[in-house]
Amino acid sequence: MAVPVNVSTVVATEREQVRSRRSRGAGRGGREARPPSHRRQSFGLFLTIVPFLVLIFVFSYLPLYGWIYSLFDYRPARGLFGSEFVGLQWFRMLVGSPTQVEQIVQVMLNTLAMSFLGIAASVLPLAFAVFLNEIRAKWFKNLVQTITTLPNFISWVLVYMIAFSMFSSTGMVNGLLENWGVISEPLKFLDSDEHVWLKMTLWGIWKTVGWGAILYLAAIAGIDQSLYESAKMDGAGRFHTMWHITVPQLMPTFFVLLLLAIANILNNGMEQYYVFQNAFNRETIEVLDLYVYNIGMTGGNLSLATAVSMLKSVISVALLLAVNALSKRVRGTSLV
């Protein structure tokens, strides 16, 4: 299977390029002015980054070689070069009929919709941290933080078990509602295609909001206390300091995390949808990674799956550029 370019690699490599451009410039400028010993020194510095360049090459660029699978009719038993070379057949198939295109569009729509809902929800950990920070009772603060962080360490399979025991047709919620006489037929929480995007986002928030707040709490601890003191002397209230000091001070952290969150949504967004998928919600829950998995692993066509997964690289780059533009507009500086 192809491993598409992931965003962090792009970031890292572009940074490398910037760095190497700079060092090249420095080298040119220094050639006449500086003694040769400086060149040796910069070569030494260059050597220190070589291991990382090698790592990036091995783990981020070499896997791109896997894209070649999309040009073959790959049969595992025969090996890649025992399989037939089919050129662009799989790509043609993807756009071959309106229904195929419709499916891809639907998958893209699911991916982007849930990604952006997730991104929109990424202000929640920040808000949560800001408010949590205002709590004076330390034991209560710790308790809340522990309870909200815990779900992050539960695997999605177990989350689904919890969801199933609570929300299945014979689950706790339906049982209670039936006992109370609110409903006569069980409500279908899990096996229906209504509000799937929203439901999935809510599960995601429940699982990650506490964990996400940790970094912000650390960042808050690092804010210069004199800022608060001077603000208070100027008569700022609690909400004023939160809004005018804490939040702006957290912005750099927020944007870096936002960037990482986007990369993570695209790379790790599968297990959740995989465990929650069923015949009733598949149409609206199938994200790109899951679609690739369903075609490649369940459907047994690794070549077509490779072709589809290349789409993921396209989305990755598009999202990265979108966030970068946002960052430029809000903060005046770009991230990459």
Next chain:
Amino acid sequence: MSRPVARRSLLAGGLSLPLLGLGLSSCSSGPGAEEGPATPFPTAWDDQATIDVFDGLANQMGEQPGWFGHLVADEFALTLNVIAPNVAGGGDTLYNTRVAAGELGDLVLTDVGQKLDELIEGGLLMDVSSLYANMDSASRFDDAVQKVNEGKDGIYAIPTQVSSLKPTEPSEGIDPTFGPFVRWDLYKEVGYPEIGTLEDLLPVLKEMQDVAPEADNGGRVYALSLFNDWDGNYMNNAKQPCCYYGYDEVGFVLAKADGSDYQSILDSDSLYVRVLQWFFDANQMGLVDPDSTTQNYDSLFSKMQGGQVLFSFWPWQGQAAYNSEANMAEGKGFMIAPLADQKIFSYGAPAFGARQVFGVGSTAEDPERVAAFLDWLYSPAGVYSNSSQTMGAAGPQGLTWELNDDGKPELTDFGRDALLGDGATVPEEWGGGSYTDGASWLNVTTVLGNDEDPETGHPFNYKMWETYQQSVSNPLTEDWAGVMGGYATTMEYLNDNDMVLVAPGASYVAPQESSEVETIRNQVKAVIVENSWKMAFASDQATFDALLKDMQETAEGLGYQTVLDVDMANAEEQNALRESVAAEFG
């Protein structure tokens, strides 16, 4: 996971192509195949060994425990490490991963046709020609072995479900594979109403559900309870009633056993859509378990054991779950309640074995021992011990059964407890543990249970023994026989009333299809399964109709017609083969 392998072969290819060719050819011959022994297999083995058995039919994974494990260790000093893709889940994921790694298992159970051919081409299976010479038990069915290996450069595959029965005779023993089986005690309570056709079953089930709304275990009773983990080309449950009318699937085609009709399942008037409508109606009547959409086979089975389900699509399901000796003594259990217009599909004894075949992996360290074990599976001792219990395997002679004074096979007291009662604990010298837990995990029938054991002259299947049939009469079967006209078994009743349609066992294998067709098939499958479930649980008739239309259009758009043409041709070819086999053997 497949990447490193490919990268390796790229390097090899880049260095020198001849080298790559060399690598492949050295793979396909495999160790020990050529210098195989001409002497018979040893009777004792010194060192203990473990072999990987890749078994596409197994439902348990890990080392074979219990009495069967003990037996194999005694005979061959072998431990079987069963690798079960069914347990691992995710379709062919496990298969593809292992194949890409170049090692599927020491003993492999795979499908004839595309999979087998690819494994041979890829050098993953060994030519066992020289070992086959010593496989006395398997070579009793030499015709079938030669047929499967036709056109291949050696002996790579040993077919399963071989028999010496005529292909025009049912391969099933006393019950068909499919059939409308209901809780007979409740059917009796509502007065044995006659059932004209499939649709007439619903009001009867409704009455039965109303009579017993709650099971003994306190759970709510539903007439129908469905599950989704066996879904393939279709929603599995919805295909079963099609078999009550003599149809079986060939891809997206429903083909009648006698070749008189072929239906595209998506046609609005197809039997499949009729069954979906039937499910929908049942659900509207409150007959369908709401857990159906999320439960799997195991949870359904335990509900059946608890008496919470009143209809079984198959005899071997409901009866295995509920017809315990205790229940039957009270007259409770699953029996067939015939539909007046049924023509139940029956698989004829396969002339050349079933789809699944055994092969020996090319990386097997001790191919001789693997072959000896494989051969044992075809010997009477192996057949009795290995075959799955639902197929009527009696178990090892001396433990569960023995020859009585008249020389007829008869279950021992232990055997009756183990096979018909609530289970039994195996004596220590046989390996200990519960009998059921210790049964063979291979879940494959090597020789058909209806076939005659050459040593006793009676069938392998204990349910067909006279001694068994005389001894198991109970209030349930007596009541059933009384109503049905004195028949001893379901098969006898069906045969006499012309309610069974035997498809001659032609051992047909569909030709390899292009990856493109396969891919479209997989996409369409997903659409069909998805929409079928939605249709069965649709809120009203209009939604049902809209979903049907949506299913037809989406499938059509994905290229359904292309796949259907392939399947139609296959179905017709299969029928031609059936006719020729029937003419040859019949």
